[in-house]
Amino acid sequence: MTRAVLPAFWVVIPAAGVGSRMRADRPKQYLQLAGRTILEHTLDCFLDHPQLKGLVLCLSVGDPYWPELPGASDPRIQRADGGNERADSVLSGLLRLLELGAQEDDWVLVHDAARPNLSRHDLDQLLLELADDPVGGLLAVPARDTLKRAGADGRVAETVDRSQIWQAYTPQMFHFAALHRALADALVAGVAVTDEASALEWAGLAPRLVEGRADNLKITRPEDLDWLRQRWSNKV
């Protein structure tokens, strides 16, 4: 069956990190890219989507940067307090969605604030491919380089078979109740959850991998932003 209409969805944007690996003078989501902050570009990936039900932005308590941006007065952007880890911030965002009226089977997309280069094609492809999926899934990219496992001595211990290795990206798309329950249970159990899919996996489910563009990169280190600034130099 070809689905004519994309499913409606909520969005949670974890944006409460400090960006330590970026070694900048402010959290990386507030660094400039083509004349605006990285965070503003990321929000723009979703705010005009016709199927968006609502968006929750998870910010660190007392974040001094967000109030200075035009988006701070945008009624489409609801706020939630971030937590110590990314997963805590996401859980806080899910609780805000509950207050906003999210229903059990509503689709929720969680997308890193640090990924401003998400294409509309990848977003709609994720929505289309998972619209009728019983579990949900994530954008991901098959490993493209030879992979090495490091030994304690800092030398190669082995070359890893990469034929079934994928890098997890975001958005990650799951039903509200299933994601909320899996994430809350995993955190209570002390499970290290670095993405939403790993919480669903811990709950015994198998999220679907949806291949996306490798340039939907997470701005993590200075060279990542240098590359994207160069790529976007004609966007200003």
Ligand SMILES: Nc1ccn([C@@H]2O[C@H](COP(=O)(O)OP(=O)(O)OP(=O)(O)O)[C@@H](O)[C@H]2O)c(=O)n1
């Ligand atoms: N307690 C946290 C930690 C991270 N994030 C968000 O999760 C996304 C992915 O995390 P990461 O790239 O690790 O960001 P930071 O934690 O800020 O970076 P670092 O690990 O280098 O400090 C980012 O948009 C970040 O703002 C969050 O909302 N709350």
Ligand SMILES: C[C@](O)(CO)[C@H](O)COP(=O)(O)O
């Ligand atoms: C969610 C994520 O972007 C998927 O690759 C990644 O796990 C975030 O990890 P980070 O260490 O919080 O950047």
